[in-house]
Amino acid sequence: MENQQEGPVRRESGSRRRVRARPALIASVxxxxxxxxxxxxxxxxxxxxxxxxxxxxxxxxxxxSGVPATLPGLAELIDxxxxxxxxxxxxxxxxxxxxxxxxxxxxxxxxxxxxPRAEKALRTSLKVRPQRNTRAVAGLAALSNARRDFxxxxxxxxxxxxxxxxxxxxxxxxxxxxxxxxxxxxAQRTMDRLTELRSGPAxxxxxxxxxxxxxxxxxxxxxxxxxxxGARAPAERAAYLERAGQLAWxxxxxxxxxxxxxxxxxxxxxxxAAQAGRGRALAxxxxxxxxxKAYRAALAGQPCPRYALELGELYESLGRPEAARVQYGLxxxxxxxxxxxxxxxxxxxxxxEADHGDPEAAVRRLRAEWRxxxxxxxxxxxxxxxxxxxxxxxxLRFARRATDPVRGGGVRDAQSMYHLGMIERELxxxxxxxxxxxxxxxxxxxxxxxxxxxxxxxxEALGEPPDEGVPKxxxxxxxxxx
Numbered sequence: 001m002e003n004q005q006e007g008p009v010r011r012e013s014g015s016r017r018r019v020r021a022r023p024a025l026i027a028s029v030x031x032x033x034x035x036x037x038x039x040x041x042x043x044x045x046x047x048x049x050x051x052x053x054x055x056x057x058x059x060x061x062x063x064x065s066g067v068p069a070t071l072p073g074l075a076e077l078i079d080x081x082x083x084x085x086x087x088x089x090x091x092x093x094x095x096x097x098x099x100x101x102x103x104x105x106x107x108x109x110x111x112x113x114x115x116p117r118a119e120k121a122l123r124t125s126l127k128v129r130p131q132r133n134t135r136a137v138a139g140l141a142a143l144s145n146a147r148r149d150f151x152x153x154x155x156x157x158x159x160x161x162x163x164x165x166x167x168x169x170x171x172x173x174x175x176x177x178x179x180x181x182x183x184x185x186x187a188q189r190t191m192d193r194l195t196e197l198r199s200g201p202a203x204x205x206x207x208x209x210x211x212x213x214x215x216x217x218x219x220x221x222x223x224x225x226x227x228x229x230g231a232r233a234p235a236e237r238a239a240y241l242e243r244a245g246q247l248a249w250x251x252x253x254x255x256x257x258x259x260x261x262x263x264x265x266x267x268x269x270x271x272x273a274a275q276a277g278r279g280r281a282l283a284x285x286x287x288x289x290x291x292x293k294a295y296r297a298a299l300a301g302q303p304c305p306r307y308a309l310e311l312g313e314l315y316e317s318l319g320r321p322e323a324a325r326v327q328y329g330l331x332x333x334x335x336x337x338x339x340x341x342x343x344x345x346x347x348x349x350x351x352x353e354a355d356h357g358d359p360e361a362a363v364r365r366l367r368a369e370w371r372x373x374x375x376x377x378x379x380x381x382x383x384x385x386x387x388x389x390x391x392x393x394x395x396l397r398f399a400r401r402a403t404d405p406v407r408g409g410g411v412r413d414a415q416s417m418y419h420l421g422m423i424e425r426e427l428x429x430x431x432x433x434x435x436x437x438x439x440x441x442x443x444x445x446x447x448x449x450x451x452x453x454x455x456x457x458x459x460e461a462l463g464e465p466p467d468e469g470v471p472k473x474x475x476x477x478x479x480x481x482x
Contacts, residue, residue, distance in 0.1 A: 070235045071270040074105045085121075095125035096135040103143045108270065110304040110334070112341025118143050119342070134163045134170075141173040148344035150180030150373045168198040172206060182374040184407075201230040205240050208247070213411050217251050238268035245277045250413055252444035254284035272302035276310070283314055284446030305334045305348045312356070317449035328356060344369075351381050355450075359388035376402050376411075384419045392426040399423050414440045414447035418455050425458060434462045 069077070081098035084091055099121035106114030122143065125136035138160040144153035157174035160167070171194040178187035191210060195203060204227035211220035224244040231237035245260030258281040264274035279295035282288070295311040298304075312327030331352055338345040346369045353362035362385035370378050383398030399420040403412055421436035437459045446452055 069104065070268060071105070071108060073235075074101055074108070077101050078105065085124075090128055092125045092129035092133060093135065095121050095128060096133065096139055099125065099136070100139045100142065103139065103146050106341070107146045108272070108302065110272075110302045112147075112338045112343040115143060115147060115341040115343060132163055134160050134167060137163060138167075138170050138173060141170070141177065145173060145176045145180070147342050148180065148347075148373075149342075150177045150375075153177035154181060154183075166197060168194060171197070172202075175206070180373050180375050182376065201227040201232070201236065201240065204230070205243060208243065212247060212250075215405070215411055217247070220247055221251075234267040235271075238264040238271045238274065241267070242271055242274040242277060245274060245281070249277065249280055249284075250444060252414070252442075252446065254281040254446060257281040258285070270301065272298045272304075275301065276304070276307045279307075279314075280310065283449055288314070288318060299330070303330065303334055305331045305338070305345050305352075308334065309348060309352050313448065313450045317453075328352065344372075347378060347381055350385055354381070354385040354388045359385055359390075363389050363391075376407075380416045380419060383423065387419070387423045387426065392423050395423045396420075396427060412439070412443070414444035415451070417443065418447070418451055421455070422458060425462065430462055431465065434459065434465060437462070 078098065078101045081094050081101060084094040085098060088094065099118045102114045102118035102121060106112060106118065118139070122136045122139045125139075126133055129136070137156055141153050141156035141160055144150070144156055153173065154177040157170060157177050160170045161174065164170070171190050174190045175187050175194070178184070178190060191206065194206070204223050208220040208223035208227065211217070211223060221244065224240055224247060228237050228240040228244065231240055241260045241264040245257045245264065248254075248257035248260060258278060261274040261277040261281060264271045265278065268274075275294055276298035279291045279298060282291035282294055291314065292311070295307060295314065299307050299311065308327045308331040312324040312331070315321070315324035315327065331348070335345040335349045346365050350362045350366040350369065353359065353365065363382070366378065366382040366385050370382050379398045380402035383395045383402060386392070386395035386398065399416070401407055402416045403420055405412075417436050417440035421433045421440060424430075424436060425433035437455050440447065440455050441452070441459065444452075
């Protein structure tokens with residue numbers, strides 16, 4: 001039963017040593033559970049008897065390190081800064097902080113209506129103080145990342161770094177931008193510099209993403225465990241536990257994933273990404289009623305298109321097509337809302353169209369996305385859309401790109417391996433298809449309520465590899481076998 005005590009969150013098996021951040025390429029943290037937010041909780045030490053700082057003061061404690069503040073803290077901080085700029089419209093710092101808080105709140109709530117307000121506040125800060133206003137410039141980089149406009153994020157991030165090369169909080173913004181553009185060498189150089197400038201939980205969490213991107217699951221799990229242990233505030237620890245849960249899920253261990261997700265929600269009830277993770281893990285464990293409840297809770301707090309797609313597919317797998325259509329309608333609505341706020345959700349829309357809508361429309365959307373920002377996840381989605389549209393030959397090129405370790409596909413997650421295997425099967429490359437479908441199920445046998453069963457069916461249909469045996473010889477003449 002889900003309401004039973006699950007016990008404390010423990011480290012996963014594998015490396016038990018403390019893992020330091022090593023120079024390497026960082027993975028992009030896709031979807032709505034991004035660790036590249038704007039505000040972080042870094043509470044100051046206080047003596048006994050001193051009143052605890054307010055949520056707004058905690059949210060204001062530091063800016064730009066990639067760990068979200070609590071939602072109540074953000075709300076209080078926004079109220080404070082809105083009052084400040086009304087009374088002191090020439091206060092560039094307050095405008096920049098207000099813009100950063102809008103970005104983070106919009107990201108945490110999947111509400112892109114905050115993004116135009118953030119842009120207005122940040123540009124007002126630059127207008128008031130056009131010279132050496134690093135805080136506003138970095139805020140515009142964070143805003144661009146939240147909108148998935150990685151070219152703009154790279155431009156603003158590089159400008160902020162030029163202003164203050166030792167301002168370490170700029171580096172995570174640039175890493176996200178470079179990764180979103182598929183510029184893996186630049187991301188690696190930036191990560192190298194970050195580890196030279198800074199250590200601690202935030203950098204350990206980013207190191208974990210590096211290890212994950214290289215397929216080094218054990219090191220990633222150990223690094224996230226160290227990050228969570230060293231976190232200085234509940235919201236910070238919850239963010240790292242959410243990532244640990246996602247990592248456990250990707251490795252095919254829903255029970256460990258569920259423990260991490262539940263602890264993250266306990267520490268920070270506004271950790272909606274962890275709530276959606278609970279839905280994912282519960283569905284894999286066959287606890288579908290509880291899974292549906294968790295997904296609905298996540299969508300109520302953070303109506304993210306990806307969560308709507310996942311819930312819709314879960315409904316489909318349960319034979320509830322009408323309920324699935326409701327979620328797909330929500331997905332389309334949220335994508336339109338994102339576009340109105342200047343945000344790009346073409347990737348999730350393309351994935352949806354490929355499987356549940358118009359595959360040819362998916363190809364058009366994803367080709368355009370690939371031209372804008374050729375990241376590994378876009379290659380995977382485009383390859384699958386091409387396959388679904390009846391173009392397996394071209395699809396194979398993109399599917400191989402998405403799973404090529406040299407070109408950024410070192411993580412080899414279950415979904416991308418499934419896509420590759422199905423494309424190969426269509427092209428009658430049965431040996432390769434058999435290997436890659438089996439690998440998808442070995443990595444995570446629960447990776448999708450719809451596609452994991454399809455992978456199992458395809459694997460069974462392919463059967464065992466043929467046993468060609470030893471070539472027969474007749475009087476020393478080769479019969480041509482082998």
